[in-house]
Amino acid sequence: MRKRILILLALLPITVFSQEFSSLWQDHFSYNNVVAIANSNEALYAATENAFFRYDLLTNELQKVSTVNGLSGDDISSIFFSDEAGRLAIGYENGLLEVYDINTQDITTVVEILDKQTILPNAKAINHIMEFNGLLYLSNDFGISLYDLQRLEFDDTYFIGPNGSQLQVRQTAIFEGFIYAATNVGVYRAPVGSDQLIDFNQWTIFGNTQGQDWLAITSFGNNLIGAQSDQTLYQLNGSAFVAATSFSNPIEDVVANDQNLIVSISNSVHIFNLSLTEISTFSTFTNYPSVAYNTAIAIGDDIYSGTTEFGILKTAIGNTSTVEEIHPSGPLFNSIWAIDAKDNQIWAVYGDQTISYVPSPLLFRGISYRFPDQLWESIAIEDAFNAPNLIKVNINPQNTTDTYITSFWSGVLRIVDGNPDLIYNQSNSGLEGINANPMGVGVNLRISDTKFDAEGNLWVLSSITDEALKVLRTNGQWQGYSFSSLFPNEFATQGFAEFVIADNGFKFIASARDGLIGFSENGGVNGGPLLKSLKGEGDNIPVNDVRALVIDERGDLWIGTEKGLRVIFNPEDFFTDDVRVDEIIVLDDGEASELLFQTYITDIEIDGANNKWIATNDSGLFYFSSDGQETLAHFTEDNSPLPSNSVKDVAVDNETGEIFMATSKGMVSLRSSVVEPSEDLSNVYAYPNPVRPNFTGNVTITGLVDRANVKITDIEGNLVFETTSTSGSVEWDLTAFGRHKVASGVYMILASNEDGTDTKVAKVMVVR
Incomplete structure (x- = not known):
């Protein structure tokens, strides 16, 4: 055996x-x-x-x-x-x-x-x-x-179970020459000095524990302490465990050191001395009226409690009048649903909806944001008008101090300089809720997305309402547009994912059941709006559930669905018979294939070079060239810091080049050198500067115009690098045309626009 x-x-x-x-x-x-x-x-x-x-x-x-x-x-x-x-x-x-x-x-x-x-x-x-x-x-x-x-x-x-079977072991402890194991069917033990512990016959069920669900076991002074799922703490007394104390809530963890036994309950922490006398307990604090505990340890006279929402709370044994919150800066939760980034600020929300766009369960969570050169801040749900299921973030591109967040239940929040100042709902706007309110909470106003047009008007997309698209004009007036020509029954508009606005004012909407919807305010009968849907095989839409849209720098409309990718290269012809929906065909080992065939796409974004960042539900994040013909990178949990291949949302900060990736298990970002081109060369600079001996990356030259010519020379004028920008920045690998690393010294950066009418000189110091 x-x-x-x-x-x-x-x-x-x-x-x-x-x-x-x-x-x-x-x-x-x-x-x-x-x-x-x-x-x-x-x-x-x-x-x-x-x-x-x-x-x-x-x-x-x-x-x-x-x-x-x-x-x-x-x-x-x-x-x-x-x-x-x-x-x-x-x-x-x-x-x-x-x-x-x-x-x-x-x-x-x-x-x-x-x-x-x-x-x-x-x-x-x-x-x-x-x-x-x-x-x-x-x-x-x-x-x-x-x-x-x-x-x-x-x-x-x-394998300590009968006949060497597998048992769920929760914790082990060494006590008086035996090793004890708390399992889901009792406490097992064996002589710790035996060299045959791999033999299941060495392990026996102990005393009166058979058939009981044991959560923890630990040695503490001259005692062996255990905990069961019946919310009771037990003490070994001879050949049996006897109840020591019971709690009114589930036991989460039991930890012992030389002086104290610390028992973490779901809503409190209890500290015992070597005589098993409770010497201190706490549950809430002045600034923490509700705390959920996972674990706690004692170090000296202090207790460090691991909580579900506040990191570690540090307080003193026997004196809980003061408490210190300890954890690194970060968002409220890892389960981020949507993000947005502009001008070096990033916002995150944690709402949810089912795959069929039902706001269930209602999640009352706050909002997280980070402003330039600051730590993460949070907005409590109480300060966010108690709006649940926050699912979209829209930083106003004309005024980035204003952020609009949609609730798939309560309306649209407006946040100014990090402070929520109003919520648009049925009582103060043209927005409409739905008649059915099965959960009996709030107003059931299902807002899917918001966008600003070039004139500064705020457009709002709603589900399960006749006027699915509404606009708040800059003069403060609301106007609604009915979708009844496409959806005679308003409940047919169960779900919209998002929408985009083209330069000509056309709105394109990703719907759950009717593929891609196009809307134009005028051009229809008697000058009314135009409304059209492309869906199904006849329109080359692989599935009617469209999840992601983006209009790129060339005006092409990229479409992400549950079953693949499509592109409309002539969206200006959407309302004519000439509109075409195309696949992206690429060569893979000489064989033609469809790009992202049958892939569940969750988001599509473009960067300053018009390259495409495409997030997927289970395949990570793809980075494609502007036309999709070249895969520049494919990030997964195996080859990158992505914590999950389920990427929920992507945001590109074209001011800094940073790419934010929100997954089902948290958010990471990649510092890219691709930023939007500047209007002139007045702000060209290089970073890092100086380049120190331990630096191993590339130098970024930013503040460039599109198609800028960039030359780098040493102090004597010898050319070591030259390139043409395709965005607002380029990278230099600190070599002379890729042959060898350059020596220490000051290097001149000479930038000029395409026709040579605008020039700029900058410097970078390299220290080897």
């Missing part, structure tokens, strides 16, 4: 070192939901949903570690810090193990459990990590695995 199990589990090492992306990428994860905490003598380590941060206990400095630094981005379930090894072990819900070296900051990814075929995918979670005699004991959903943190390799694996 021993030999057979070793063959199954002692796999060849499948350990890789994660890649570092931090030179170009930045994470915008939420660090508010702390799921596990570990500590060393110098620092505290707090794991959030898919990242962690380090808090220096002496200096109070914060350092965050995420996919940008090489983490996987998967769901974290446990962490443990080994003082002996100087390494942090991170366990995941899917069985992945990652090891972070605090000295080198290297991350080792261990996939043996994750890739194990004989264990069901939903039974691999690493629930708890304990260290004993130089080995980590991983409590898994299938048993116990031992990992050597010094050698970075697995040791034995114990």
Whole structure:
């Protein structure tokens, strides 16, 4: 039996070192939901949903570690810090193990459990990590695995159930010569000194625990403490566990140190001394009237509590009059639904809707934003008029201090300089709700999207209403346009994803059931509006559920659906018989194929070079050339810091070139050199400047006009680089025409427009 199990589990090492992306990428994860905490003598380590941060206990400095630094981005379930090894072990819900070296900051990814075929995918979670005699004991959903943190390799694996069956092990503890395991069917134990623990016969159900669901077990002083799912804490008394104390809410975590036992309940934290006397408890604080707790640890006289919304709350044992909130700056949540970015500001909302555009459940969440050179800020839902299901963000392009956010239930919020000042709804605007209100909350006013036209008028798209498209004119007057010619029954307009406005004023709308809808204010019968839908195979729309639209710099209309990509190269002819809907055909190994065939597209954006950023529901993010013929990049969770291949939304800040990617597990951004061209060359500059010896990236020259000629020479006038810009910036790799790295010195940047009538000279210093 021993030999057979070793063959199954002692796999060849499948350990890789994660890649570092931090030179170009930045994470915008939420660090508010702390799921596990570990500590060393110098620092505290707090794991959030898919990242962690380090808090220096002496200096109070914060350092965050995420996919940008090489983490996987998967769901974290446990962490443990080994003082002996100087390494942090991170366990995941899917069985992945990652090891972070605090000295080198290297991350080792261990996939043996994750890739194990004989264990069901939903039974691999690493629930708890304990260290004993130089080995980590991983409590898994299938048993116990031992990992050597010094050698970075697995040791034995114990299947402790009857006949070697798999059991869900939640936590292990060493007590008086035995190893105890809290499982979903009782507490098992075995002599810890045995060299035959791989034999299931060494493991026996303990005392009166059989058939009971045990959540935790830990040694504390001269006691062995356990917790069951019945909200009760138990103490070992001879050969049986007896109830020590019960709580009114579920137990989330039980942690012990030399002096204190800390029990985290869903809405409170309780601290016990070595005599199991409760010496302190807390639930809420003056500025935190409602707190949900995941875990807590004691360091000295302080308690550090991991919460779901406030990161870590630090308070003193026995004196909870003061509390300190600890976590890096970031959005409120990782489950971002929509974003927008302009002029170096970024906004995020967390609403939701079903795939058929039903606002269920109603999510009352706030809003997050970051202004230039500032930390993330949040707007509480109470300050946002208690509007649920916020699903679209629209920064006013003519006045970027104003932001408009749509609620798929309550209307349109206007936010000025980060302060919500009104909400457009049925009572103060031309917007209309629907008659059916099955959830009985609010007004049921389903706003899908907003856009500004060139004249500054605000257009608003609504679902399940006759006048689906309305406009707020600059004179303050509202006007509505009926869609009844397309939808005799207003409930047929169940869902619109978004709309775009062309230079000629045409509006194009992505609908759930009727493909692509076009609208023009005039040109119809008696000068009325024009309304037309393209859908189905006859119009070359692969599926009637259209999810994404963008009009590029050439005026072409790009269309993303649940089943692929289409382009209209002549959208000005939309209301004629000459309009055509085309696929993008590319050559793949000499074979013609349709670009993004059958791919679920969630968003399409363009950058300053008219290149296309196309987000997908399960295939990551694609970056294509302006005509779609060249794949410039394909970002996935395997080759980039994307925490998930499900990309919900993309925003391109053409002022800075930063590309923001909101996924189902958080947001990251990529610093691109592609920015919108300037009108002249008066603001040409290079960064970084100076270039210091440890810099390994490219120098960016920005502030250029389109098709600017850029030459770089050394101080003696020798040409080392020349190119023509296709956007507002170019990059220089610090080599002389790609042959060798340039030496230290001052280099001249000579920029001129296409006809040479506008020129600019700038400098950059290189220090080797």
